Amino acid sequence: MIDWTFTPASLWTLIGVVLILSELALPGVIAVFFGIAALLVGLLLFLDVPIGPPAQILLFGVLGAALLLFARHRLKPWFRGQVETGGSGSEVLPEGTRARAQTDFVRGAGVVSLNGVRWNAESSDPIHAGDPVWLTGRRGLVLHVSAAPPRTPES
Template structure:
């Protein structure tokens, strides 16, 4: 590559856009991609209209921000999955506290078992022995383990 080719703004914008898109592959934030597309828009406009540097910078900023503002929300489910398809994370203890579950694997003090809650098998602990099919009430959640008592 000659020095004259490297001083071509169209080529530099194209390379910058490609670098931003490749960076997006390794650090998926769904932000750099739009700046890469903004750089490619500048490349296209430079090749068609030979716009000068101040106009190139303005086109880059506006096109990148507009793409980011209007397209990120629409494309996010494509790259990260639909939120509606994910199970409720249940970070709030109120989602569990006082709810009923059924013992799947016998629970003994100091020896966790399993309970079924909302169709999901959870590790569970109790201070009393609980046999299989016993209905229990959830009194706490510690990490991914539920603390239960008999009903």
């Protein structure tokens, strides 16, 4: 017969795995560090380090916060991918990049999703939520988009 009881070590390990996997559904590169902290607490308990429940919770919080503060900026590109930046340090978004409208454009303004990020956008074209759009330019944090794909030299 299988013993389905949880030890504190297995419970912390399960919490760690769930937190790390939750990063796939809610990317923010935060939960993964608390997941690692939970795995470390579980490992210490597995190694029979005597830690009481209040100290486990405190250690989990301190480890999670420390990992978040000191490792997030180093590990974030692994989860989000590398971003090409221009000389000003701003992200390079090539013209013709395809995005998707998240809202209907009202008086030429709306919201688009590009690489999983929501951007404010402007367009002189009529655009509805769900429509594909193409980047034609950028002004600060506002993208300029078009409902028509860019013309290629062959077309």
